[in-house]
Amino acid sequence: MRFKLLALAISILLGGVRPSMAQQVRANIPGDFADPSIIRKGNSFYAIGTSSEWGPHFPIFRSNNLQQWEQTGFLFDKAPSWTSSSFWAPEYFYHHNTYYVYYTAKRKTDGVSCIGVATSAYPDHGFKDHGIIIEYGKEAIDAFVYNDNGQLYITWKAYGLDDRPIEILGSKLSDDGLSLTGNPFSLLKDDARSGMEGQSIIKKGNYYYLFYSAGNCCGVSCSYLVNVARATAITGPYEEDTNNPVLSDNGAWKCPGHGTFVKDTAGNDFYIYHAYNKASNVFTGREALISALSWKPNQWPELKPVPVEPKSKENIHLHYNFAKPTGKIFWQWDFRNMKPVFRQTGAQLQVSGLYNSHHTAGIALTLRPYAAAYEISTAVLNSNKASKGLIIYGDVSAAVGIAVRQDKVEFWVVKDGKRNVLGEQKITDxxxxxxxxxxxxxxxxxxxxxxQQANWKELTPGKTAYPIGFLPPWDRSPRPGLNFQGTPDENAAFSFFDIRYTGEQ
Incomplete structure (x- = not known):
């Protein structure tokens, strides 16, 4: 399978590793995969992550060993009718032979973030949305569900947009997992307003351990870390570990946070969470890491990284030849600003669609990048007035690309919402x-x-590399892919898409 090229050769080197990320040089699930949640079915593990403003929504990955991961699909191919944007923090839960995903999204009617829930008989497909389960003030995000001897509880972050301390709130949950029962209660309060979210609970002995993230989650100025507190009742009161944080900025990674736990078949506990790679930073987004849970003699936890061995640049190379069956390609796009239409037919991929008139980058059919250094290539097969080519897409107002338009090749940029052609050359044939x-x-x-012939011609003005540090949005990575700018009755025809990573991964 093509996706085996993405296999990660992870060495499980737990002994003697300090509770930091100093030895971790590569993500367990590389690329933009924030706020990950994990669940196990038999011998298989499933992980789901934030998609933010990319559609389809909430990517799902599968592994048989916590080492090699491959994508299987998305939670939603189409946004639930009540939602508008900001698809964050999905949380797996299993109960009564049913898989639940509790997720955050903004409500279409007023833009308030609420928590919805979807269910399926399967962990990675077939989910039915049940709509909003928690609406609370100006914001309810980051759901986590815990089964305490048969009584379900759901927790969430509240007051992040109010002029009051942020709190982790909780409530009893109905046995069908679809509604709250009783009144909400407070687990933890952040009087310093330094941030508190992304919580999860695990029990050992007489204690409930509440792991939560503090600080600023996203972007170049992030300050995320993971703290832990414990209590003898799930409702609290919780006592902070005096050695907090349990995970912090170190080694090759920074701003770790927002994770959940899973047991392997041997009963060992692992914590999946996200962090930024210091080398690629926001250009690969928040990537998924895994740490093993262990315990100190005083019964406070340690999180020890599960390192990933470096792989050379030759080991990640994807080539999709549209003249042959390619299998599933997990394209994503900015669903708020475009509606791509694409199909593989007649030895080519045809791309067209609708996009907002102010959206000068057009259609961007993209993939999650696994590192910040790569080459992408394609061949444009048709000639028309539309712009057809390659793109690195950040957001509606930030993109860069190279395209064919009639008898010219153009190097273009969208910066601050304005499109400019930086260089162009005449096509000979x-x-x-x-x-x-x-x-x-x-x-x-x-x-x-x-x-068109054997030798590449550089179109970058003055053959000087063009700076694209303006591309990344605050909470996600720019993405490479194929581009179409034209009317709906036109299209772009491509014979292949290739992405080759060009640095140590």
């Missing part, structure tokens, strides 16, 4: 395919090339 290539360099610059 409009009857032949035009090959395009973009190189994303480790210093967050890019170069662009094209050819």
């Amino acid at each position: 409009t009857g032949k395919p035009v090959y395009l290539k973009m190189a994303m360099l480790p210093d967050f610059t890019c170069k662009v090339y094209w050819k």
Whole structure:
């Protein structure tokens, strides 16, 4: 299978590792996969993560050993009718032979973040949405569900947008998992307003251990870390560990947080969470890491990283030849601003669709990048007035690309919502395919090339790498892919899409 090229050769080197991320040099699930939650079915593990403003919503990955992961699909191919944006913090739960995912999204009617729930008989497909389960003030996010000897509880973050201390709140949950019972109660309060969210609970002996994230989650100024507190009742009162944080900025990674636990078949506990790679930072987003849970003699926890061995650049190379069956390609797009139409037919991938008139980057059909240094390439097969080519897409107002438009090749940029052509060259033979290539360099610059014959021609002005540090949105990574800018009766025809990572992964 093509996705086996993404297999991660993880060495489980737990002995002697201090509770930091100093030895972790590669993510367990690389690429933008924030707020991960994990569950086990038999010998298989499933992980689901935040998709934010990318559709489809909430990517799901599967592993048989916590080492090699492959994507199986998405929770929702289409946004639930009550939602508008900000698909955050999905949380797995299993009860009565049913898989639940509690998730955060903004409500369409007023833009308030609420918590919804979907259920399925399967962990990675077939989910039915049941709508909002928690609406609480100006914001309710980051659900976590705990089964305490048959009584279900759900917890969430509240007051993050109010002028009052943030709290982790909880409530009893009905046995069917679809409604609250009784009155909410407070587990922890953040009087310093330094942030408190992404909580999960695990029990050992007489204590309930509440792990939570503090600080600023996202972007270059993030300050995330993980603290732990414990109580003899799930409702509290909770006592903080005097050695907090239990996870913090160290080694190759920074701003760890927002995780949940899973047991393997041997009964060992593991914690999946996200962090930023210090080398690629926001250009690969918050990536998923895994730590093993152990206990000190005083019965406070330690989290010890499960390191991943480095893989050379040759080990991650995806090539999709649209003249052959490609299997499932997990394209994503900015669902708020575009509605792509694409199909593989006649030895090509045809891309068209609708997008907002102010959206000058057009359609961006993209993939999650696994590192910040890569080359993408394609061949454009058709000639028309539409712009057709490659893109690195950040958001509606920030993108860069190379495209074929009639008899020209253009290097273009959208910055602050304005589109400019930075360079162009004449196509020598409009009857032949035009090959395009973009190189994303480790210093967050890019170069662009094209050819019809054997040799690449560089189109970057002055052959000087163009800085693209303006691309990343605050909470997610820019994404490479295919691009179409034109009317709905036009399309772009591509013969392949290739992404090759060009640095140590």
